[in-house]
Amino acid sequence: MKHVKTLNTKTYASRAIGSGCGECQASCQSACKTSCTVGNQRCERRVDENTTKKNQNTGK
Amino acid sequence: MVHTFRRLGSNIAVDTESGAVHVLSPVAYKMLSYIKPPLTQDMPVSLRYSLAKYDSSGVEEAYEELYSLYERGELFSDAIPLGDISKALSTRIKSMCLHVSHDCNMRCRYCFADCGGYVRERTLMSQKTGKRALDFLIEKSGGVRNLEVDFFGGEPLLNFDVVREITRYGRELEAKHGKNIRFTLTTNGSLLDDESIDFINAEMSNVVLSIDGRQQVNDYMRPFEDGSGSYETIIPKYKKLVERRGDGEYYVRGTFTRRNLDFATDVLHLVDLGFSAVSVEPVVLPQESEYSIRKEDLPVIIAEYEKLALEYIARAKAGRPFTFFHFIIDLDGGPCAIKRAKGCGSGCEYVAVTPDGSIYPCHQFAGEEKFKIGNIFDGVIDENIRNTFAHCNLIENPTCADCWAKYYCGGGCAANNFHMEGDIMKPYSIACELERARVEFALAIKAALAK
Numbered sequence: 001m002k003h004v005k006t007l008n009t010k011t012y013a014s015r016a017i018g019s020g021c022g023e024c025q026a027s028c029q030s031a032c033k034t035s036c037t038v039g040n041q042r043c044e045r046r047v048d049e050n051t052t053k054k055n056q057n058t059g060k
Numbered sequence: 061m062v063h064t065f066r067r068l069g070s071n072i073a074v075d076t077e078s079g080a081v082h083v084l085s086p087v088a089y090k091m092l093s094y095i096k097p098p099l100t101q102d103m104p105v106s107l108r109y110s111l112a113k114y115d116s117s118g119v120e121e122a123y124e125e126l127y128s129l130y131e132r133g134e135l136f137s138d139a140i141p142l143g144d145i146s147k148a149l150s151t152r153i154k155s156m157c158l159h160v161s162h163d164c165n166m167r168c169r170y171c172f173a174d175c176g177g178y179v180r181e182r183t184l185m186s187q188k189t190g191k192r193a194l195d196f197l198i199e200k201s202g203g204v205r206n207l208e209v210d211f212f213g214g215e216p217l218l219n220f221d222v223v224r225e226i227t228r229y230g231r232e233l234e235a236k237h238g239k240n241i242r243f244t245l246t247t248n249g250s251l252l253d254d255e256s257i258d259f260i261n262a263e264m265s266n267v268v269l270s271i272d273g274r275q276q277v278n279d280y281m282r283p284f285e286d287g288s289g290s291y292e293t294i295i296p297k298y299k300k301l302v303e304r305r306g307d308g309e310y311y312v313r314g315t316f317t318r319r320n321l322d323f324a325t326d327v328l329h330l331v332d333l334g335f336s337a338v339s340v341e342p343v344v345l346p347q348e349s350e351y352s353i354r355k356e357d358l359p360v361i362i363a364e365y366e367k368l369a370l371e372y373i374a375r376a377k378a379g380r381p382f383t384f385f386h387f388i389i390d391l392d393g394g395p396c397a398i399k400r401a402k403g404c405g406s407g408c409e410y411v412a413v414t415p416d417g418s419i420y421p422c423h424q425f426a427g428e429e430k431f432k433i434g435n436i437f438d439g440v441i442d443e444n445i446r447n448t449f450a451h452c453n454l455i456e457n458p459t460c461a462d463c464w465a466k467y468y469c470g471g472g473c474a475a476n477n478f479h480m481e482g483d484i485m486k487p488y489s490i491a492c493e494l495e496r497a498r499v500e501f502a503l504a505i506k507a508a509l510a511k
Contacts, residue, residue, distance in 0.1 A: 002121055011133065037386065038400050038403060039394060041390075042394070043396055
C-alpha cells in the first residue's frame, strides 16, 4: 500500500478466543511494581510454542 | 475507536479494538479526521472538497486503502466480545509478592512503604511463614502451572537466609505439584555480596535493582539510615551482578520525582554505565509532597520522554540498543485480549503476603486493614474484597472503556487509584496521561525503526 503501512500482522481478535489461560506473568511482577502496563508483556503460550518449534528444528 | 497522533515524525492511527497500528501518509492521516464508520466502498464526494489541497488521485488511493483496512476489521473495528472478565479473575491465585522484610537500611524520601516499616513495626518474615505462604499459593493456584513469587521488602536481603530457604522449599513444591515457580527479587543493592549475587543469578528469573540514576539524584533520594548516599556502594555490586548474570533478565529500576524531571538524563546515565535494561518511573505521592508529579509538570515530562525516544532510536540504529521498560511493545506476540482487559490482577490472581502472614491485594496495600483479604494460616479469603478487585477491569470501568490506550495499559494501578483519587476504580489521571504519552512514543519508535 502507498498510503498505509501496518506495523503488526496480528490483531487482538485473532488471539481472543480460547485465551486467558493465566499462565503469563502478572504485569506488576515485571519491572515496575508501581505503574501498571500490559502492552509489553509476553504471551506464555506463544513462548511455549516458539520453544517447542525451536526444539523440533534443532532435533531436541 | 481510532486514535490518531503524530510523534517523532510519523502519522499514526491505532485501531483500539483490533490492536492494528497503521503508519499513514499525510493525506490518509488527514482523511481519518473526516470519516466515520460505517464506511462505504465509494468515497464520499465531500472528501474531495475537504482534502482539496491534496492531489485528487492520491485522495482516491488513500480512501481505497483505508476502506480495505475497514473491510479487514483493522479500522473502526467492533469491540472484542470478552464476556465477564470478573469471573476469569476471581478463581485462582498465581502470583505473590512476598514481603520477607518489613525493614530497610535505606531511608528513601519517596518510600510508599514507610521506609520498610509499612505503617507498622519493623519485622522480618519467618521461615515458617514463608513456607506456608508457598503452600497457600500452590493450594490456590488451581490448574495454572506457572507461578510467581517476588521477594520484596523493605529490603529482602536483610532476611537473606529465609529467602534462600523459601526458594529451596519452592523447588521441592515445584517437583511435587508439577508447577513452575518463577522467583524474582527486588533489592536496593546495598547488601549484595558474592554469595547473594550467585544465589540470585542461579535462582531468580528476574532481579530488579533499585537506583535512581545520576549520583546526585540517587544520593539525595536514596540515602542510608545515616544520611550518606548509596550510589557508590551499589554501583560496583550491580555491575558485578549483571556481569555474572549473562543473558539472565534484570532491570535497573529508578523513580523520578519533581526534583529530576530531566529523568531521560538519568536513564541514559544508567545505560552509559553498562546497564542495558532500565526502568525509570514517575513517583506516586500526594500532591502536597515536594516530590510529587503535578499536572503542570506533564508537558516537561512528555518532552523528556520524546528526548529519550529519539536517543532510543538513534542508539538502536547505531547498533547500540538498550531497553527502556515503558518503550517495549510487542505488536505481534503480546498478551491475549483477556489478559489486556484484566490488567494487573491485584487482589485476585495477584496478592501480597506480609511478615505476619496477612494477605493484601498487592504490595501497595500492605498494612491497610480495610484491604486485608485474609491470612495464609487459615487460608480463609474475604471474598467481598476480592470481588471488588475482580471488577477492576476494562470492561466494567467506564473511564477505561472509552480510552484508546486501554489494551496497552490494562486499566492501570488500583493502588495508585485509591491513594491518589480515593477509589480503586477511579483512574489516577496523571498516570493515565503519562501512560498514553508513553504508548504513543513506544508505537512511534516502532514506526521509526520500521522505516
